Amino acid sequence: MNIIGIIASQRKEGNTAFIVNKILEGAKEQSAETSIFGFADLDIKPCRGCWGCHKSDRGCVIKDDMQKIYDALEHADAIVLGLPIYMGQMSAQGKIFTDRLFARFSPRFSPFFKENAVKQKLILSFNQGNPDADLFKTYIDYTKQMFEMLEFDVKEVPVVTGLRNGPAHEREDLRTSLKDFGSALVVYP
Template sequence: MKIIGIIASPRKEGNTAWIVNKILEGAKEQGAETQLFYLSDLNIKPCQGCFSCHNSDQGCVIKDDMQKLNYTIDSANAIVFGSPIYMTQMSAQAKIFVDRMFSRFSPRYSPYFKEESAAGKKLILTFNQGNPDSSLFQTYIDYTKHMFELLEFDVKEVPVITGMRNGPAQERKDLNTVLKNTGSSLVSE
């Protein structure tokens, strides 16, 4: 099984990176092959809204690192996507990536991707936030989960790690096992 991690935080040593890595660690312990991407290291430009991805055999007119990421997603069995919550929603890096996922929306209309490219791929969507109230951004989290379901991902879990203002995630002993178990469950299902 191949699982890719996508970190949508500009902080490589931050909470989001630690959370995604712990989930991948749990999957690796069950024999999964993992690969990690930091969106802040990739050259991904904003969607131009031109519909070329749906209306031509050429796919997206923007030639950047999104093509590499799309092909990696196509070859993966599961994705772990992590973003901090900034200003009540995902990070800017996450938003650019998600907007570029438009080419996957209803892939049957786009010859650029195989029809089965997203259908059935498992997804762990994880958020972390400074505020300790886990329900504070629930509407947005539910909206984002639904958006990935519209893209035909099989969203397995949406762990939301709260209270990050009280200290780094790696200092919370309760999270280590929980996150590794989340990764293990991707493989053992």
């Protein structure tokens, strides 16, 4: 199984990076092949809304590092998307990634439009400073539904809370539970 991790944060060694890496670590322990993309190391522009991906067979017309992710998505069985919550919703980097999926999920390129296409598995991992896991539940549920409409098979939506009180890497309770999500991703039907 081939799994890609996407860290939708500018912080190379922040909470989101720790969470995505731990989930991937659990998947590796089940013999999955993994790779990771972090926005801190990528130059990805926002979608222009130009519809160029619908007007030709070239895909997205913006030539930036999102092309690397598009290529990886073509070969991925599963995705771990790490999304920090800023101002009640996913980070700007998460929104840019999501908007740029438009080129991949347009009728010309989407697996959704291929007969008997296999849905890619997805773990949507959110993290927030606030300790109340239900505080942004409406937004998290909406985001899950949006990815399901894009024909992803959303397996888990872990929400790591209370990060105002200390970084994720200092929380022993997270190490095992995050790795368990990655392990389960490999063995899910």
